[in-house]
Structure formats: structure tokens, C-alpha cells
Amino acid sequence: MTDTSLTHRQADLVIAGAGMTGASLAHLLAPAMRDGMRVVLLDRQQIRADADVLQRPPSFDGRATALSWGTRLLLEQMGCWQAVAGRACAIEHIQVSDRGRFGQTHLHAHEQNAEALGYIVENTVLGHALLKDIRELPGLTLLDQTSVTNVQMTADGASLTLDNGEQLDTRLLVLADGARSGIAARLGIRHDREDYDSVALVTQVQTDRPHGHWAYERFNDTGPVAFLPLQERSFAVVWTIPAEAIAEVMAQPDSVLIERLQAIIGWKVGNILAIGERATYPLALVRSQEQVRRALVLLGNAAHSLHPVAGQGFNLALRDTAVLAEYLLQCWQQRGDPGDLTMLQAYARQQQQDQRNTILASDWLPRVFAHPGTLVAFARDAGLLALSAAPVARRLLARHAMGLGHRAARLDYGDS
Numbered sequence: 001m002t003d004t005s006l007t008h009r010q011a012d013l014v015i016a017g018a019g020m021t022g023a024s025l026a027h028l029l030a031p032a033m034r035d036g037m038r039v040v041l042l043d044r045q046q047i048r049a050d051a052d053v054l055q056r057p058p059s060f061d062g063r064a065t066a067l068s069w070g071t072r073l074l075l076e077q078m079g080c081w082q083a084v085a086g087r088a089c090a091i092e093h094i095q096v097s098d099r100g101r102f103g104q105t106h107l108h109a110h111e112q113n114a115e116a117l118g119y120i121v122e123n124t125v126l127g128h129a130l131l132k133d134i135r136e137l138p139g140l141t142l143l144d145q146t147s148v149t150n151v152q153m154t155a156d157g158a159s160l161t162l163d164n165g166e167q168l169d170t171r172l173l174v175l176a177d178g179a180r181s182g183i184a185a186r187l188g189i190r191h192d193r194e195d196y197d198s199v200a201l202v203t204q205v206q207t208d209r210p211h212g213h214w215a216y217e218r219f220n221d222t223g224p225v226a227f228l229p230l231q232e233r234s235f236a237v238v239w240t241i242p243a244e245a246i247a248e249v250m251a252q253p254d255s256v257l258i259e260r261l262q263a264i265i266g267w268k269v270g271n272i273l274a275i276g277e278r279a280t281y282p283l284a285l286v287r288s289q290e291q292v293r294r295a296l297v298l299l300g301n302a303a304h305s306l307h308p309v310a311g312q313g314f315n316l317a318l319r320d321t322a323v324l325a326e327y328l329l330q331c332w333q334q335r336g337d338p339g340d341l342t343m344l345q346a347y348a349r350q351q352q353q354d355q356r357n358t359i360l361a362s363d364w365l366p367r368v369f370a371h372p373g374t375l376v377a378f379a380r381d382a383g384l385l386a387l388s389a390a391p392v393a394r395r396l397l398a399r400h401a402m403g404l405g406h407r408a409a410r411l412d413y414g415d416s
């Protein structure tokens with residue numbers, strides 16, 4: 001643990017979990033912290049300033065994340081984009097297609113008058129950007145290598161027992177502790193879980209041709225495969241594989257996997273020359289049955305964990321986080337109670353539609369495209385063709401992919 005100097009063990013806000021979501025909330029609350037808000041950010045993992053070699057919390061493992069344009073704008077407001085920009089690959093074109101069938105559609109940044117539809121960033125880069133200066137945030141106490149062993153809701157907020165025996169009282173507890181939120185379970189909050197019976201195999205491939213800033217979403221008879229441009233001649237790959245086949249796939253040598261991936265994606269990416277380390281993630285849609293209670297909010301994967309096919313999990317979590325921050329900043333400015341239930345319910349109501357739409361799209365895509373039936377396949381091809389011929393529909397899809405089309409959070413403290 002790096003900071004044991006928490007003197008009075010009282011906070012206005014405790015964020016449990018310093019993954020992408022928890023760390024983002026800490027940055028977004030900086031204006032209130034400069035104005036006296038005391039925030040404790042805790043994580044059971046070690047967090048080191050040299051985050052390139054950090055012992056990585058789960059958020060910041062070897063994956064790459066597709067960031068929407070809207071996420072870029074929020075990272076800019078948080079002062080974290082500069083550290084990402086030099087290592088982010090712009091997505092200028094997206095092709096969505098169905099392997100072995102005729103349907104496909106293209107989205108282009110220039111059609112949206114944007115420099116990019118989104119960006120691909122390695123999670124370690126994102127981790128570095130979010131965590132490197134976190135200790136410098138005024139009013140923030142960072143407790144790493146610290147777990148919550150017990151939690152009780154009280155008349156004034158919440159009281160946490162930490163694994164070092166300390167007691168920590170807070171007016172608002174934000175659970176950003178991931179999809180298996182142990183703390184939520186202790187508070188009797190249940191999660192609905194729908195398994196996709198499939199696993200995401202995540203890796204990187206090198207090719208003999210520059211990617212030209214194209215991202216490919218290819219629907220294959222076993223599920224979707226995403227090729228996301230990374231370095232000039234490499235892609236991050238997210239390959240959805242039925243759970244019963246994953247052991248066999250993982251046992252195959254690199255040469256066989258390269259052949260299989262090449263057969264799925266075709267030659268538009270050039271020759272695949274090499275494949276990197278492989279990691280697997282079981283896929284499920286997990287949603288908490290409650291997201292707010294008095295003095296309590298569930299955020300990020302603790303609230304909803306999505307199928308990664310549309311690359312929306314963190315983008316949605318950050319939109320939620322920004323809107324929550326907007327409410328909290330306003331509340332702090334008016335010297336209100338950050339645990340006030342009416343305010344927290346207003347936050348939850350405001351995000352309901354964005355969450356519903358994003359979850360629906362992330363859930364629907366893999367189900368429809370994994371369906372082997374000819375009629376379904378024909379309908380989706382017709383849909384892709386119709387989409388490619390309909391600029392308005394394509395614009396809507398592009399705006400969704402860019403994380404736009406929602407009211408942006410107002411985060412400028414002092415303007416309300």
C-alpha cells in the first residue's frame with residue numbers, strides 16, 4: 001500500500017476500483033476536489049506511476065480498446081488525451097461484412113466530416129494515461145493494494161472495513177469494481193447474467209501491408225471477428241469462438257491460427273505474417289438489477305458488462321461516468337449531499353436510454369449474425385445492403401459508433 005496517511009478516515013466519496021471507470025471518475029471530479037471534496041480511490045491491485053510496466057489491474061491488460069470519438073472528447077476534458085494521442089490509431093473507415101455472403105457496408109470518417117470514427121488504443125497506454133498523474137489530483141487519496149472486506153450502509157452514507165483493519169466512512173460509495181462486483185453482492189444487489197456460450201480470443205497480428213486506417217467487423221458462421229488497426233502493419237483481433245471449441249483453438253500452433261484467421265478475413269488486410277500472445281475472455285451480458293441506492297452508485301462493468309463485438313463497454317461506461325460527474329459537480333457547488341437519492345435517481349434516469357440502446361445493439365449483433373439459418377442470413381445481408389445504399393441510416397450508425405447522438409455531459413465547474 002502506498003498511502004497509509006488517511007488521517008480521519010472520512011471521505012465525501014469513495015470509489016472502489018481504479019480500473020478504467022473508477023480512474024476516469026476521479027479525473028472528472030477534479031474541479032470539486034479543488035473545491036474541497038475529499039475522494040478516496042482504492043483498488044486491491046498495485047498501482048505504480050510507471051504504468052507501462054505496472055502490475056496491471058484487469059482494466060489495463062494486453063487488450064486494445066476501441067475508443068469512440070465521444071470518448072476522445074471526454075479524455076481531452078480530463079487532461080488524459082495527450083498521453084494517448086501519440087499511440088492511438090485513428091479509424092477512418094469501417095467495413096462490416098458477412099463471410100461467404102454478399103452483404104456488406106462501409107462507414108467513412110470523411111462522410112461524417114470527422115478526422116476519425118474512433119481510435120484503437122492498447123489498454124496499457126490507456127492505463128498509463130489514466131493512472132500516471134492520479135496521485136497529483138488535489139483532494140484525492142489513493143489506496144492501492146487495498147480491498148474492501150465489509151460494507152455497511154449507514155444513516156450518513158456508507159462505512160467500509162478495509163483489509164488492513166481501517167474503517168472508512170463516506171457520504172457516497174461508487175462501486176467501480178468490475179463485473180463480479182463482490183461489494184455489490186455483499187449489499188444484496190443481484191446481477192442478471194446471460195451467457196453467450198462463447199469466448200473472445202484476443203490477440204494481435206502482423207501483416208505485410210499497411211492497414212490504411214481500416215477496421216473490419218466480419219461475421220463468420222461461429223460469430224464475429226474484429227480486426228482493429230493498431231501499428232502501421234498490425235491489427236488487434238477480437239475473435240468470438242463457441243465455448244466448446246476454444247480449447248481446441250488454443251491448442252493449435254500459430255501457423256494454423258494464422259491460416260484460419262486469413263480464411264475468415266480474406267486478403268484485404270494483406271498476408272498475415274505473425275500472431276501474438278493469445279488471451280481469452282468468457283462472454284456474457286451481465287447487468288446489475290439496481291444501479292443506485294441512497295449513497296450508492298454502481299458504475300462501469302459493475303453496472304453492465306457487454307459483449308465486446310461493438311466495442312462499446314468502456315465507451316458507455318465513460319458516458320455514464322461523465323453524466324454522474326456532472327450531477328456530482330453541480331451538487332458539490334451547491335453544497336448538497338453527494339449521496340442524495342433523488343439526485344442519483346435523476347442520473348440513472350438520464351442514462352437509461354443510452355444504456356438500453358447500447359446494450360441492445362451489443363447484444364443483438366452477435367445473436368443475429370451467429371444465426372446459421374438461411375432466411376436470417378438473407379435478411380441480414382439485405383439489411384447490410386440497404387444500409388450501404390442509405391446515407392441517413394449509415395450516418396445514424398456512424399454517429400452511434402462515434403459515441404455521439406447523446407447529450408454530452410456538462411463538466412465545466414462554475415458555469416451552471
Ligand SMILES: Cc1cc2nc3c(=O)[nH]c(=O)nc-3n(C[C@H](O)[C@H](O)[C@H](O)COP(=O)(O)OP(=O)(O)OC[C@H]3O[C@@H](n4cnc5c(N)ncnc54)[C@H](O)[C@@H]3O)c2cc1C
Pocket residue numbers: 016017018019020021022042043044045057058059060063064065066067146147148176177178179182183200202238281299300301302308310311312313314315316317
Ligand atoms: C475482449 C474484450 C474487448 C473489449 N473491447 C472493448 C472496446 O474495444 N471498446 C470498449 O469501449 N470496451 C471494450 N471492452 C470493455 C471494457 O474492457 C470494459 O468496459 C472496461 O474494462 C470496464 O472497466 P471497469 O473499470 O468498469 O472494470 P474492471 O476493468 O473490471 O476494473 C475493476 C477494478 O476494480 C478492482 N477491484 C475489484 N474488486 C475490488 C475490491 N473488492 N476492492 C478493491 N478493488 C477491487 C480491480 O482490481 C479492477 O482494477 C472489452 C472487453 C473485453 C472483455
